Amino acid sequence: xxxxxxxxxxxxxxxxxxxxxxxxxxxxxxxxxxxxxxxxxxxxxxxxxxxxxxxxxxxxxxxxxxxxxxxxxxxxxxxxxxxxxxxxxxxxxxxxxxxxxxxxxxxxxxxxxxxxxxxxxxxxxxxxxxxxxxxxxxxxxxxxxxxxxxxxxxxxxxxxxxxxxxxxxxxxxxxxxxxxxxxxxxxxxxxxxxxxxxxxxxxxxxxxxxxxxxxxxxxxxxxxxxxxxxxxxxxxxxxxxxxxxxxxxxxxxxxxxxxxxxxxxxxxxxxxxxxxxxxxxxxxxxxxxxxxxxxxxxxxxxxxxxxxxxxxxxxxxxxxxxxxxxxxxxxxxxxxxxxxxxxxxxxxxxxxxxxxxx
Amino acid sequence: xxxxxxxxxxxxxxxxxxxxxxxxxxxxxxxxxxxxxxxxxxxxxxxxxxxxxxxxxxxxxxxxxxxxxxxxxxxxxxxxxxxxxxxxxxxxxxxxxxxxxxxxxxxxxxxxxxxxxxxxxxxxxxxxxxxxxxxxxxxxxxxxxxxxxxxxxxxxxxxxxxxxxxxxxxxxxxxxxxxxxxxxxxxxxxxxxxxxxxxxxxxxxxxxxxxxxxxxxxxxxxxxxxxxxxxxxxxxxxxxxxxxxxxxxxxxxxxxxxxxxxxxxxxxxxxxxxxxxxxxxxxxxxxxxxxxxxxxxxxxxxxxxxxxxxxxxxxxxxxxxx
Numbered sequence: 280x281x282x283x284x285x286x287x288x289x290x291x292x293x294x295x296x297x298x299x300x301x302x303x304x305x306x307x308x309x310x311x312x313x314x315x316x317x318x319x320x321x322x323x324x325x326x327x328x329x330x331x332x333x334x335x336x337x338x339x340x341x342x343x344x345x346x347x348x349x350x351x352x353x354x355x356x357x358x359x360x361x362x363x364x365x366x367x368x369x370x371x372x373x374x375x376x377x378x379x380x381x382x383x384x385x386x387x388x389x390x391x392x393x394x395x396x397x398x399x400x401x402x403x404x405x406x407x408x409x410x411x412x413x414x415x416x417x418x419x420x421x422x423x424x425x426x427x428x429x430x431x432x433x434x435x436x437x438x439x440x441x442x443x444x445x446x447x448x449x450x451x452x453x454x455x456x457x458x459x460x461x462x463x464x465x466x467x468x469x470x471x472x473x474x475x476x477x478x479x480x481x482x483x484x485x486x487x488x489x490x491x492x493x494x495x496x497x498x499x500x501x502x503x504x505x506x507x508x509x510x511x512x513x514x515x516x517x518x519x520x521x522x523x524x525x526x527x528x529x530x531x532x533x534x535x536x537x538x539x540x541x542x543x544x545x546x547x548x549x550x551x552x553x554x555x556x557x558x559x560x561x562x563x564x565x566x567x568x569x570x571x572x573x574x575x576x577x578x579x580x581x582x583x584x585x586x587x588x589x590x591x592x593x594x595x596x597x598x599x600x601x602x603x604x605x606x607x608x609x610x611x612x613x614x615x616x617x618x619x620x621x622x623x624x625x626x627x628x629x630x631x632x633x634x635x636x637x
Numbered sequence: 638x639x640x641x642x643x644x645x646x647x648x649x650x651x652x653x654x655x656x657x658x659x660x661x662x663x664x665x666x667x668x669x670x671x672x673x674x675x676x677x678x679x680x681x682x683x684x685x686x687x688x689x690x691x692x693x694x695x696x697x698x699x700x701x702x703x704x705x706x707x708x709x710x711x712x713x714x715x716x717x718x719x720x721x722x723x724x725x726x727x728x729x730x731x732x733x734x735x736x737x738x739x740x741x742x743x744x745x746x747x748x749x750x751x752x753x754x755x756x757x758x759x760x761x762x763x764x765x766x767x768x769x770x771x772x773x774x775x776x777x778x779x780x781x782x783x784x785x786x787x788x789x790x791x792x793x794x795x796x797x798x799x800x801x802x803x804x805x806x807x808x809x810x811x812x813x814x815x816x817x818x819x820x821x822x823x824x825x826x827x828x829x830x831x832x833x834x835x836x837x838x839x840x841x842x843x844x845x846x847x848x849x850x851x852x853x854x855x856x857x858x859x860x861x862x863x864x865x866x867x868x869x870x871x872x873x874x875x876x877x878x879x880x881x882x883x884x885x886x887x888x889x890x891x892x893x894x895x896x897x898x899x900x901x902x903x904x905x906x907x908x909x910x911x912x913x914x915x916x917x918x919x920x921x922x923x924x925x926x927x928x929x930x931x932x933x934x935x936x937x938x939x940x941x942x943x944x945x946x947x948x949x950x951x952x953x954x955x956x957x958x959x
Contacts, residue, residue, distance in 0.1 A: 391738070392741070414700055418704035424686055
């Protein structure tokens with residue numbers, strides 16, 4: 280795939296490169312902040328995985344390895360830019376300021392989405408593959424009608440590009456010049472299926488067929504992702520329509536904690552991608568250029584441990600929902616049949632005392 | 638006197654005038670005014686940003702409507718024909734219907750989905766289905782259908798005002814039926830069953846395109862000395878069955894008439910509930926008249942599929958034979 284484009288600003292060895300098409304003005308302080316983001320997001324994911332292994336979560340979808348794609352794109356957003364995630368965008372949620380423990384509610388079985396999307400302009404996780412790309416496009420059509428200066432970013436994976444909804448979203452966004460950025464994290468695997476089973480062409484090249492630009496970026500390079508996403512968002516804001524970004528990355532973990540990748544992929548592939556780790560290269564850059572010392576790294580580790588510890592107690596102490604929640608919020612307006620079902624069931628429950636029927 | 642199709646057009650126009658957040662979107666709804674002309678002249682009056690001609694992709698219509706609703710708009714989507722709604726089925730049943738609950742009540746999805754439905758117009762395949770049960774069976778949706786121009790005018794506006802998603806079934810073979818429309822005030826709320834005409838011997842329940850059939854049936858029965866009470870459900874989810882129970886307790890005999898297949902159709906649910914609520918008042922089992930459990934037949938055979946005056950009279954005879 281050497282003939283294919285791959286925008287890179289920070290090499291896996293931590294060397295700062297320049298890409299004339301994507302100039303990035305960034306201070307050392309900002310790079311240090313990105314490093315902190317990456318470490319925090321990985322620590323969050325490690326803790327959530329452990330919580331699942333210990334039975335505190337029913338399931339977990341790991342973001343391990345995809346931190347740079349998520350943090351880089353998430354940090355490119357400005358206030359008011361709306362993000363439509365899949366179920367794995369923990370790093371984007373972090374960048375958007377969603378309280379980490381909120382992301383765990385659905386995986387613990389407390390709810391199907393436990394945050395108010397309007398608080399952080401971060402939509403609920405969507406499990407049906409690709410469905411959210413149309414919501415993002417419609418939201419962007421609303422932004423157009425409001426004559427607002429914001430943009431929308433739609434997240435999806437390589438597998439989702441086979442879905443009809445994603446292709447319909449590309450079509451709608453293209454013909455309406457909707458201010459939406461399609462951010463595809465090509466992590467090479469859709470559960471057990473490699474990218475080759477989804478497409479015969481590089482994903483970013485598909486955009487051309489829909490009439491908008493596509494760009495492939497090193498998804499493990501937080502600086503390149505930031506630069507490329509900023510450019511795409513600027514283009515959307517200028518009324519020039521959508522862009523497809525293919526963030527070339529790798530799913531270092533399983534699809535979810537219920538999956539077993541050893542059944543379908545080689546450990547050697549994982550080892551090769553470990554050399555391209557998104558966090559290690561930022562650390563190398565900072566050390567190599569004496570931009571951070573041991574004290575800096577230690578303080579972030581400490582902060583990450585504290586966050587993980589709070590996450591653990593927050594989720595272990597989380598209360599189960601009350602029974603009436605089954606019926607609440609199905610409709611926004613009163614619904615007599617649901618009210619009748621609810622009161623009948625509550626009366627039924629109340630007819631029991633300590634397990635005995637009254 | 639105006640047609641049912643024109644009444645919907647007037648209802649849309651009034652909603653568009655009163656609330657700048659209301660949008661109309663769908664295939665051919667703008668320049669053409671819709672294949673049934675229901676949205677005629679709306680684009681020239683309200684512009685292309687509000688009357689949106691969409692690409693030919695139904696999931697896209699619904700998916701982008703959801704996004705627009707999240708942004709504060711109130712989209713009214715048109716699905717061109719009943720049988721073309723299935724590509725949008727995921728967006729309707731898994732996204733539109735469930736997003737309010739998924740968000741624990743924080744997000745509202747005021748989206749109306751207009752679906753011309755039912756047969757009787759001699760159409761090709763996929764243009765004559767009555768698929769309301771799929772949507773009535775999905776929690777989170779409201780499902781309504783009109784049978785006359787006055788209801789069409791008011792129910793469309795009430796559906797648009799609802800903060801919940803509403804699937805609005807339009808009886809396409811009645812688009813050209815004419816009647817008076819009272820533009821002053823609605824006579825009923827969106828989710829209320831109407832007693833079309835009172836009777837004492839049998840309750841005939843229907844909705845949408847077969848309400849007119851039911852009225853014709855009642856007229857024939859009257860000549861035979863049978864007094865039939867005709868009810869127009871109007872709301873399929875939630876059902877408003879209190880007036881139906883009251884009627885069944887009065888008459889003791891109930892026949893339910895709809896175009897959809899009787900197997901697991903609305904009639905099955907209604908019959909079950911009447912049995913639970915009115916068991917000791919019934920003189921006969923609740924009977925159903927409807928479509929067969931088959932794919933909608935070719936046009937040359939549809940008169941055999943569609944429940945008509947004679948098949949309904951036959952069911953009424955059977956109800957009286959008990």
